[in-house]
Amino acid sequence: MLLPLIILALSARSAAEAAAMQPSEMCLRRCGDVEIPYPFGVGSGCHLETGDWTFVLSCNRSADGRLRVYNYEIEVVDVSVRRGQLRIYSAINPWCYNGSTSAMNGQSNWWYDMSITNFRINDALNRFTVIGCNSLAYILSPNGTAGADRYMTGCMAMCPGAGRLEKENGSCAGVGCCQTAIPAGLNGYQVSFEEKFNTSAIAGFSRCSYAVLVEASAFDFRASYVTTDEFMASNGGQLPLVLDWAIGNNTCEEAKRNASAYACVSANSECVESRYGRGRGYLCNCSAGYDGNPYLLDGCQDINECDESRFRYPCSVPGTCVNTPGGFTCTCPDKTIGNAYNGTCGDNKSQLGWKIAIGISSGVVILIVTASCVYMIHAKRRLAKIKREHFRQHGGLLLFEEMKSRQGLSFALFTQEELEQATNRFDERNVIGKGGNGTVYRGTIAKDNGAVVAIKRCRLATERQKKEFGKEMLILSQINHRNIVKLYGCCLEVEVPMLVYKYIPNGTLYRLIHGGEGGASARRIPFAARVRIAHQAAEALAYLHSWASPPIIHGDVKTSNILLDEDYAAKVSDFGASTLAPADAAQFVTFVQGTCGYLDPEYMRTCRLTDKSDVYSFGVVLLELLTCRKALNLEELEEEKYLSSQFLLAVGEGRLGEILDPQIKGEQSMEVIEQVAELAKQCLEISGEKRPSMREVAEELDRLGKLSLHPWGQPNSGELAALLGGSPSMAADSDQIELSTSTRNISFSDTAYIGIRSPR
Known part of the structure; x- marks a missing residue:
C-alpha cells in the first residue's frame, strides 16, 4: 500500500501547486477592444509568474482604455494563445527636411528593447521597411557589443524619377520603398538613418524619409507615401508588429520536471518547444480534438465535431454522429446496419438491403482507391511538370x-x-x-x-x-x-x-582578423602572412577582371567574402553581387548594392559599377589587415565612422603609426609597411581612373611580400597554417560562407538591398 499512497500524495501536491498558479475570477479579462487571455494579465495574481515581465500587462481604463506591455509605452493590438504571438504597435520613424533651417531635422532613433521579457520579434512575418528617396536606414541591436557587431540589417530606397515611382503602387522593391528580412531571435532593435544619404537635395519632391519594422501583411506601398505626409497621417504614426512569446528558458523535458512551475496545467494539453530552439522556452497547446486555453485547469475542452452549427457534419448518414472525448464516431441506429461514415444504414433483417449496402460500400472503397491512385499519379506528374518548368525558367x-x-x-x-x-x-x-x-x-x-x-x-x-x-x-x-x-x-x-x-574549412579572413563567435579573440597574424593573403586575394580579383571571359566584377569584396582553406590560402567567394563587365562604359546599374564600409563612393554617386569599384573595396581589406580595425564602426564620430576615412585622415596628418596594428610595428620595418599603406591609399582614390588595376595591385603585393624582412621570411602554405594555430579542424564551420543580408540571393542581382552583416 505504500507505493500507491506515495503516488496519491504526489498527485494531490501537483494539483494543489497547479491550482495555485491559476488567476482569480476577479481579474480583468478585457481592456478596450482587446481580450486578455491567461497567462497574460493585469495586476498581481492575474498573470503567469515566470520571473520576468513577459506576461505582465497594464490597462489604463480611466484614460485611453488601451492595453500595454507593462512598464512600456507599447500598445497591444491582439494576443493569441494558440499561436503564441502578441501583436503590438511599432512606431514609424520619420526623418524630414526643415525648410527654415535648410537642413535635415534630428533623428528620433527610436528604441525597442524587451530584453527583460521572453518576447522575440517574428522574423517570418515582419519586414524592415524604408520609404523615401535616396534613403538608407538600418536597425541596430540595443544590447549588442560596441562597434560593428551592433549593425544588423537595412536597405536603401531609391527614386530614379517621378514617372517610374507612380508605377510602383503596391510594390516595395526598391523604387521609393525597400524591404528586407531580419535575423531570427531578436528581442529589441534601434532604428537609425545613415546621414550621408538624406533627402535635402530633393526636399521639394520628397521631404521626409520613413523607417519602420512592420508586419508584412499589414503594409501596402503607395507612391503618395514618398511625395506627401500621407504615410504618417493615415496610419497614426504606427503600424502592427508581430512578437513571439514563450515561457521561461527551459525545454519541455526540463519544464515537466518542475511540477510547481510547469504551465501546461490543463488535462488534454501538450508542451511544444519554442520555434527559436533549445533553451528559448516552450508553449502549451491543446491536444488534437480539444480547444481552449491549455494554461488553465480544465482549459482544454472537447470539441463537439457533431455540432452542425460550428462544423461540417462528419457522417454521411444524418443523426448518426456521436461525440467522444477528443473525437467522434458515426454509429448506425439500433436494428440497422451499414457504414454511417461514408455509406448508408439499412434494416439488418433485409438481406437485399444488406447486399446493397455491401455493394455500395465496396463500390465506394474501389472508387476511393481508384481516385487516390489517379490523384497520386496526377500529383506526381504535376510535381514533375513544376520541376521541368523551374529547370526551363532558370536556363537549365x-x-x-x-x-x-x-x-x-x-x-x-x-x-x-x-x-x-x-x-x-x-x-x-x-x-x-x-x-x-x-x-x-x-x-x-x-x-x-x-x-x-x-x-x-x-x-x-x-x-x-x-x-x-x-x-x-x-x-x-x-x-x-x-x-x-x-x-x-x-x-x-x-x-x-x-x-x-x-567546402572551405578555416572560416573567413574577417574571423581571423577580428575574432570569432562568442567574443573569441583574433589570432596573432605575422606581417608576412597578411601580405601573402592579400596577394592571393588580389590575384583572384585580377583574374576575374582580366582573364575571365567575359570579365567579371565581383561587386562585394570584403574580408568576410575571403575564405581560408586548410593551409590558410585565400579563396575569394560569394558572387551574389557580381555582374558581367559592361561592354558599353556608359551602362548603369539600376540600384546600388554592396556592403557599407566597403562601397566605392564613385559607384554610389554615379550608379556605374566598374572593376575599379572592386579596387576600392580591396583597399579597405588592406586597411583591415594593416590596422585590425573593422571597416565600419557606428559608435565613432561621423568623420571616423568609416575605416577608410580614419586612415586617409591619419595619413594626411602624418599619423600613420597611430592607426597601425601595434604587432606589425614591432616585427616589420616601417619602410615596407608604409609602402603597403601607400598602395592602400592609391586604391582608395576618389576618382576611379586614378586607382591602379587589380593586376597592378597584385604585382605590387608580390614585390612587397618578397621585401619582407621578417625572420620567417615569406612562409609557404604549410608554414602559415602552423603559424596561425595548427590544424584545419580548429576552424568554425559557421564561417564557411557567411550568408548575411548582404548576400544578393544567388545571381547577379539588381536588387535594392544594401548589404549589412547580420550579428552572430
Missing part, C-alpha cells in the same frame, strides 16, 4: 546543351533529392551560415564518394535572376583559379536555385 536547357557540347566542363546539375539526402533533408544541425536572404548547409554528396560541400539555399529570386541564371552559372563554372572558391554545380528544379560549392 541552355546550360545542359552547353555542358554536352563542351567536353571536360567540370560542372554538375544536382537534383533536389540529392541535395536533400546530402543535408539530411536540410537539417538545422547542418547549418553553417544564416542570413536574411538564405541559409548555407554543410553536406556530403554520396555519388561523389562522400565529398563534403557547402550548399547555399536562398529565399528569394527576381524574374530577371530566374531568366539569366543558367547563362551566369555557365560563366561561373568556367572560373578555374587556385584562389577562387570552386563552384561544383547547382540545382535548377526548385523555385529558387541552389548552389553547390567546395
Whole structure:
C-alpha cells in the first residue's frame, strides 16, 4: 500500500501547486477592444509568474482604455494563445527636411528593447521597411557589443524619377520603398538613418524619409507615401508588429520536471518547444480534438465535431454522429446496419438491403482507391511538370546543351533529392551560415564518394535572376583559379536555385582578423602572412577582371567574402553581387548594392559599377589587415565612422603609426609597411581612373611580400597554417560562407538591398 499512497500524495501536491498558479475570477479579462487571455494579465495574481515581465500587462481604463506591455509605452493590438504571438504597435520613424533651417531635422532613433521579457520579434512575418528617396536606414541591436557587431540589417530606397515611382503602387522593391528580412531571435532593435544619404537635395519632391519594422501583411506601398505626409497621417504614426512569446528558458523535458512551475496545467494539453530552439522556452497547446486555453485547469475542452452549427457534419448518414472525448464516431441506429461514415444504414433483417449496402460500400472503397491512385499519379506528374518548368525558367536547357557540347566542363546539375539526402533533408544541425536572404548547409554528396560541400539555399529570386541564371552559372563554372572558391554545380528544379560549392574549412579572413563567435579573440597574424593573403586575394580579383571571359566584377569584396582553406590560402567567394563587365562604359546599374564600409563612393554617386569599384573595396581589406580595425564602426564620430576615412585622415596628418596594428610595428620595418599603406591609399582614390588595376595591385603585393624582412621570411602554405594555430579542424564551420543580408540571393542581382552583416 505504500507505493500507491506515495503516488496519491504526489498527485494531490501537483494539483494543489497547479491550482495555485491559476488567476482569480476577479481579474480583468478585457481592456478596450482587446481580450486578455491567461497567462497574460493585469495586476498581481492575474498573470503567469515566470520571473520576468513577459506576461505582465497594464490597462489604463480611466484614460485611453488601451492595453500595454507593462512598464512600456507599447500598445497591444491582439494576443493569441494558440499561436503564441502578441501583436503590438511599432512606431514609424520619420526623418524630414526643415525648410527654415535648410537642413535635415534630428533623428528620433527610436528604441525597442524587451530584453527583460521572453518576447522575440517574428522574423517570418515582419519586414524592415524604408520609404523615401535616396534613403538608407538600418536597425541596430540595443544590447549588442560596441562597434560593428551592433549593425544588423537595412536597405536603401531609391527614386530614379517621378514617372517610374507612380508605377510602383503596391510594390516595395526598391523604387521609393525597400524591404528586407531580419535575423531570427531578436528581442529589441534601434532604428537609425545613415546621414550621408538624406533627402535635402530633393526636399521639394520628397521631404521626409520613413523607417519602420512592420508586419508584412499589414503594409501596402503607395507612391503618395514618398511625395506627401500621407504615410504618417493615415496610419497614426504606427503600424502592427508581430512578437513571439514563450515561457521561461527551459525545454519541455526540463519544464515537466518542475511540477510547481510547469504551465501546461490543463488535462488534454501538450508542451511544444519554442520555434527559436533549445533553451528559448516552450508553449502549451491543446491536444488534437480539444480547444481552449491549455494554461488553465480544465482549459482544454472537447470539441463537439457533431455540432452542425460550428462544423461540417462528419457522417454521411444524418443523426448518426456521436461525440467522444477528443473525437467522434458515426454509429448506425439500433436494428440497422451499414457504414454511417461514408455509406448508408439499412434494416439488418433485409438481406437485399444488406447486399446493397455491401455493394455500395465496396463500390465506394474501389472508387476511393481508384481516385487516390489517379490523384497520386496526377500529383506526381504535376510535381514533375513544376520541376521541368523551374529547370526551363532558370536556363537549365541552355546550360545542359552547353555542358554536352563542351567536353571536360567540370560542372554538375544536382537534383533536389540529392541535395536533400546530402543535408539530411536540410537539417538545422547542418547549418553553417544564416542570413536574411538564405541559409548555407554543410553536406556530403554520396555519388561523389562522400565529398563534403557547402550548399547555399536562398529565399528569394527576381524574374530577371530566374531568366539569366543558367547563362551566369555557365560563366561561373568556367572560373578555374587556385584562389577562387570552386563552384561544383547547382540545382535548377526548385523555385529558387541552389548552389553547390567546395567546402572551405578555416572560416573567413574577417574571423581571423577580428575574432570569432562568442567574443573569441583574433589570432596573432605575422606581417608576412597578411601580405601573402592579400596577394592571393588580389590575384583572384585580377583574374576575374582580366582573364575571365567575359570579365567579371565581383561587386562585394570584403574580408568576410575571403575564405581560408586548410593551409590558410585565400579563396575569394560569394558572387551574389557580381555582374558581367559592361561592354558599353556608359551602362548603369539600376540600384546600388554592396556592403557599407566597403562601397566605392564613385559607384554610389554615379550608379556605374566598374572593376575599379572592386579596387576600392580591396583597399579597405588592406586597411583591415594593416590596422585590425573593422571597416565600419557606428559608435565613432561621423568623420571616423568609416575605416577608410580614419586612415586617409591619419595619413594626411602624418599619423600613420597611430592607426597601425601595434604587432606589425614591432616585427616589420616601417619602410615596407608604409609602402603597403601607400598602395592602400592609391586604391582608395576618389576618382576611379586614378586607382591602379587589380593586376597592378597584385604585382605590387608580390614585390612587397618578397621585401619582407621578417625572420620567417615569406612562409609557404604549410608554414602559415602552423603559424596561425595548427590544424584545419580548429576552424568554425559557421564561417564557411557567411550568408548575411548582404548576400544578393544567388545571381547577379539588381536588387535594392544594401548589404549589412547580420550579428552572430
